[in-house]
Amino acid sequence: MHPAIVIGGAAVCGAGAGAACIPFVNRYMVKLEKSKLSGRGSVLFIVVSALLWVASFGVLGWSAQAILLALASSALLSLSRIDWSTYEIPFAYNIFIFALGVLAMVFDLAHWYEYVIGFFAVSLPLLLLFYITKGAAIGGGDVKLMAACGMLLGWKLVLLGFVLGCIIGSVVHILRMKISGEKHVLAMGPYLSIGVFLSALFGDAVISWYLSMLSF
Numbered sequence: 108m109h110p111a112i113v114i115g116g117a118a119v120c121g122a123g124a125g126a127a128c129i130p131f132v133n134r135y136m137v138k139l140e141k142s143k144l145s146g147r148g149s150v151l152f153i154v155v156s157a158l159l160w161v162a163s164f165g166v167l168g169w170s171a172q173a174i175l176l177a178l179a180s181s182a183l184l185s186l187s188r189i190d191w192s193t194y195e196i197p198f199a200y201n202i203f204i205f206a207l208g209v210l211a212m213v214f215d216l217a218h219w220y221e222y223v224i225g226f227f228a229v230s231l232p233l234l235l236l237f238y239i240t241k242g243a244a245i246g247g248g249d250v251k252l253m254a255a256c257g258m259l260l261g262w263k264l265v266l267l268g269f270v271l272g273c274i275i276g277s278v279v280h281i282l283r284m285k286i287s288g289e290k291h292v293l294a295m296g297p298y299l300s301i302g303v304f305l306s307a308l309f310g311d312a313v314i315s316w317y318l319s320m321l322s323f
Contacts, residue, residue, distance in 0.1 A: 113165075113168070114161055114164060114165055116164075117157075117161045117164040117165070117177065118157045118160065118161050119157075120177070121156045121157035121158070121159060121160025121177065121180075121181075122153050122154075122156060122157040124156055124160065124177075124178075124181040125153035125154075125155070125157060125181065125184070126153050126156075128152070128156065128181055128184070128185045129144060129149055129152060129153075131185060132144060132152070132188055132189060135189050136192065136193070139189075139192075139193040139195060141192045141193055144188070152184070152188065155184060156180070156181055156184055159180035159181070159183075159304070160177045160180065162180075162304075162308060163176045163177040163180060163308070164177065166308045171210075172211070172214075175207045175210060175211050175259065176304075176307050176308075179204050179207050179256075179259060179307075180304055182200045182204050183200075183300035183303065183304060184300070185200060186200040186252070186296055186300065187296050187300045187301075189296075190248070190294045190295075190296030191296070191297050194246070194292060195246075195248060196246070196248030196249065196251070196252055196296050197248075200252075201251045201252055201255040202255070204252075204255040204258075204259055205254070205255040205258050205259075208222060208225075208226075208256075208257075208258030208259035208260075209258065211258075211259055211260075212258070218261070221261035221262055221263070222257075222258050222259075222261050224257075224261075224262040225256075225257030225258060225259075225262040225263075225264075225265045226254050226257045226258045227257070228257050228262040228265055228266055229254075229256075229257055229266060229269045230250050230251070230253045230254035230257060233245050233250045233253060234250050245295070246295065248296065249295045252296060252299060253269060253299065256268065256299075256303045259307075260306065260310070263310070263314055264306045264307060264310040264311070264314075265303070265306070267313060267314060268299070268302040268304075268306035268307070268310065269299065269302060269303075270302070271301070271302035271305055271306060272295070272298045272299035272300070272301060272302025273298070273302070274302075275298045275301055275302060276297075276299070279298065
């Protein structure tokens with residue numbers, strides 16, 4: 108299939124997926140006593156969704172992997188918007204991403220164990236941290252999110268995605284506090300989502316480069 112057709116189709120489907128997600132996002136926002144997306148916010152949401160789909164197919168090509176990532180990106184975008192305002196990640200989004208992960212494992216049955224290990228690789232240490240700190244260091248929604256994403260990406264990519272998310276979150280959080288002069292509660296969902304998405308797109312190349320540096 109011609110790349111222009113793939114990218115154009117991805118943009119249209121991504122915009123449609125974004126538009127379809129808005130009612131669900133608004134429902135959760137109202138449920139958690141927060142304002143719905145504004146008109147401008149809705150347009151931005153749709154544009155970002157389209158860009159995420161374009162990035163998925165632009166980097167991964169026309170493949171099952173790209174389709175699953177594109178669908179996951181809409182869920183990641185939705186939960187990030189909700190978490191940013193409410194500091195909660197609706198469980199339904201984690202279930203959706205986990206289901207996509209099961210499909211990814213089915214498409215790659217020869218390496219099924221990587222997905223199963225990925226489910227626990229980040230989430231299990233975070234779960235221990237959650238109980239040790241009684242939720243002060245990490246939220247339960249973040250633990251479930253990393254379990255679902257681990258099932259989708261496998262253990263190598265989810266570890267990289269988690270590290271990237273923590274780095275991005277730390278930098279942005281410090282800058283926000285420095286610019287505003289106020290303390291802010293850190294919603295990790297958006298940053299973990301960014302890390303996971305970047306890892307899904309470029310993680311294999313980054314890991315290969317890193318291993319080559321070590322062997323050098």
